[in-house]
Ligand SMILES: Nc1nc2c(ncn2[C@@H]2O[C@H](COP(=O)(O)OP(=O)(O)OP(=O)(O)O)[C@@H](O)[C@H]2O)c(=O)[nH]1
């Protein structure tokens with residue numbers, strides 16, 4: 001089941017909420033998600049498993065990175081058995097949502113499209129009703145659900161409906177598994193999430209994280225080395241900060257997240273490096289697993 005929607009509408013937040021774990025990274029900045037992650041939510045009692053494909057926001061490509069992201073979105077939408085179109089209820093239905101709705105019709109051919117009108121915690125009742133009816137008018141949309149991925153409001157009926165719609169069959173993943181991401185990717189993304197939380201303007205888009213060694217000592221301490229890439233010397237300077245204050249702050253936040261994820265003590269070694277034009281380097285993007 002693929003999640004389509006404009007950047008920043010809350011797709012990754014919704015995946016985490018349904019899965020009940022931090023499998024996808026979230027930030028206030030648009031275009032946070034670069035790598036496709038499958039979040040897995042299994043209800044063993046009911047015998048259902050939802051596989052939620054968290055996708056980058058639909059956008060106009062600008063370079064090799066965004067072109068790959070967009071191509072991947074289109075591919076995953078074509079392959080989905082159920083489509084979940086996420087809309088920012090606070091902003092209502094706009095031209096971007098209509099564009100995506102049209103694209104879904106093209107890919108659809110009998111695929112159910114469920115629309116989640118998100119962020120209703122920010123809205124009063126009449127505004128929710130208006131957003132719902134605008135969403136219901138979108139050509140591709142079969143059903144609409146008002147939700148808040150943040151507070152969990154409205155999630156239960158949405159999840160129940162999605163579970164009805166997924167074709168029956170054997171589980172694709174073991175019931176305890178929460179995501180398909182290899183641990184290096186997940187750890188790198190958790191570091192990038194901390195960078196995104198602490199940077200602004202162009203910087204979030206210019207940053208990439210490359211995880212190197214992950215070593216566990218006999219006493220259980222895990223040493224992780226990672227490089228944070230920026231595209232220019234001045235971006236590198238911002239990431240390091242005055243007397244290294246910024247990188248220290250990022251490192252502390254990231255270590256906390258990594259420790260929570262691994263359930264172990266972590267020693268994190270971060271280096272900031274300039275890698276000019278990495279967003280245009282097809283070979284590097286391959287190696288980074290951005291397909
Ligand atoms: N108030 C409120 N904020 C939300 C809700 N869902 C998500 N957000 C916030 O919206 C912002 C974007 O959330 P993401 O989940 O990263 O959005 P996304 O659609 O995955 O964005 P991209 O990966 O960039 O396409 C974050 O600051 C979230 O905390 C919600 O239900 N209510």
Ligand SMILES: [Mg+2]
Pocket residue numbers: 011012013025026032033054055056057
């Ligand atoms: Mg996202």
